[in-house]
Amino acid sequence: MDRQVLVHPTLFVAFPVLFLFARNFYYFDWHVLVLPGLLKAAAGLILWLLVRRFASNTKIAAIILSLSFLVTFSFGPVYESLFSNVGVAVNANTILLTCAGIALAAGVLFIKLRRFVSQLTYVMNIVGTILVCVPINTILWSSYQVHTARGLLPQREALQLKVSAPEDGMQAPDVYYLVLDGYARKDVLAELYEYDNSAFLSDLDTMGFYFAQRSNSNYMKTLHSLACTLNFEYLDERLGQHLQGYPDAKFLRELLSVNRLTRFLKEQGYSIVEVGSQLDFVKLRHADLYFDKWWFPKTFGSAFLQMTALPWIFHSAGWPLLHDSHRARIEYQFDALGEIVHIPGPKFVLAHILVGHPPFVFGPNGEAETPDRMYSLFDGRAFLALPGASRKEYVDGYRAHLNFLNKRITATLDTILAASERPPVIVIQGDHGPGSRLDFTSVEGTDLKERFGILNACYFPEGGDEHLYDSISPVNTFRLVLNQYFGTQLQLLEDRSYFTPDQDPYRFIPVEPARIADDYRSSN
DSSP: OOOOOOOHHHHHHHHHHHHHHHHTTTTOOGGGGHHHHHHHHHHHHHHHHHHHHHSSSHHHHHHHHHHHHHHHTTHHHHHHHIIIIIOOOOOHHHHHHHHHHHHHHHHHHHHHTGGGHHHHHHHHHHHHHHHHHHHHHHHHHHHHHHHHHHTTSOOOOOOOOOOOOOOTTOOOOOEEEEEETTOBOHHHHHHHHOOOOHHHHHHHHHHTOEEOTTOBOSBSSHHHHHHHHHHTSOSIIIIIHHHTTOOOOHHHHHHHHSOHHHHHHHHTTOEEEEEOOSSTTOOOTTOSEEEOOTTSOOHHHHHHHTTSSHHHHHHHTTOOHHHHHHHHHHHHHHHHHHHHTTSOSOEEEEEEEOSSSSSOOBOTTSOBOOOSSOOOOOOHHHHHTSTTOOHHHHHHHHHHHHHHHHHHHHHHHHHHHHHOSSOOEEEEEOSSOOOTTOOTTOSTTSOHHHHHBBOEEEEOTTTGGGGOOTTOOGGGHHHHHHHHHHOOOOOOOOOOEEEOOTTOTTOOEEEOHHHHHHOOOSOO
16 A cells, blocks of 8 residues: 655645745744735645546646646746846746746656656655745744844833823814825925925815925834834834844834834724735734725735736736736725724824835826836835836836825815814824935935935824924824823924935934935936
8 A cells, every 4th residue: 555645735835935934034924924825725725626636646636736836936936036136137928938848848757757656756745845944944043033132122111101181072183194105305306306296285285284394204114114103212222222233124013013102092092093005014913993905915915926927927918917906905095094084983093005106006197007017016226127117217107106196195185184073183204205216225325315305294283283393203293292182291302314224124324414405316
């Protein structure tokens, strides 16, 4: 009796998800594995049932299944490896035909060697075990590093805030934090993008918004910026002095996910409401309500799909699956904000929207725009390195995005203000500026004015805007909100900005405001 165990199909099905997670362990949490893992398991089961129906025996069916998954999930890594490491912009058709050729050759070779099926099964079991052990070893080692690094951090002191009791019958105001990714300051738009957003700003001024005309972001990346703003503290003292050179951004993700602001507001009886972001790490762990659609792939899900040729096939057939999903998510986010306003009781709402960030999928009037390349969230020099990309494409796409989305933002704000029982607090900020002249690895190679100059507009009703000032940065935003509407006595911090090189998330390079104000580079 043949007692040979068939483990390789399970190993080959699991390998792509584990490989992708291990490779990006520093940027994602475990929950991103759930949906791709379930989809992969379902696809494996369906393919197994189909192959088993036509294959002559179980071992042959298992080998066909394993080889099919290996070839299917080789498309993306091969394409990326050739482009990133070799510098060759190979046409996707070539890679697809190559993968098909490999599959055909493997099929012919398998037919020739099918009498050695037991030996092949043994080899496949070994190969599958090795493939799975490599990413598992990476994940375990990285997890150990996280555990070790956690011991380096000082104990975080609990923030003790004295809160004034609200007036009798006075409902606490809703608080909206709308993060418009990459939305630049007015002067940056005029100088670098030849774009005039005066009409948009005039609409907000009519509503009662205050504009910080000289506001700079505190950090030049989304994760750092939101972690700073939601905790209303700088990151350098807690993280930079202890973790510099450590590549895992897990501690930044934790600061964002479980932050001082939402903890405080939950203690005051607020519901925490989040509108799902395209970025996996923008996630509030204890949100009471979460608005999203499971079929909108996030960063990890998009990368998982792009390991296969499916997005390219759909793109070539005139259905750019990931670009359409990206566009639909942005539309959904604005629609969701119009629904959230009707939720009773005081609430804090976080919405992070990729308004000024590639890929640029809206035309100036809202028409669908699809770049003639595979889906990518790359920004800065990484964007310019994509096949056929240029700074002109970035500038044109960015302007078209703002032209349309300014209208959506204005309409959404009208809805929120009209439907709110008590005038809400609304904060609209860019987490950083755009990146047409950004080098993630070099402060010298980056146009600092473009990257740090942000839109910062605040609606603080009932006289709450009296302490706002022209150069306020996001770190002080919610210090003012808590002081004005909850009676706390938080001191304002000095407004500072930091550049963080790629792959070194805890290295904070101070950037002087004067340097940001003077920086305007015609080329990088």
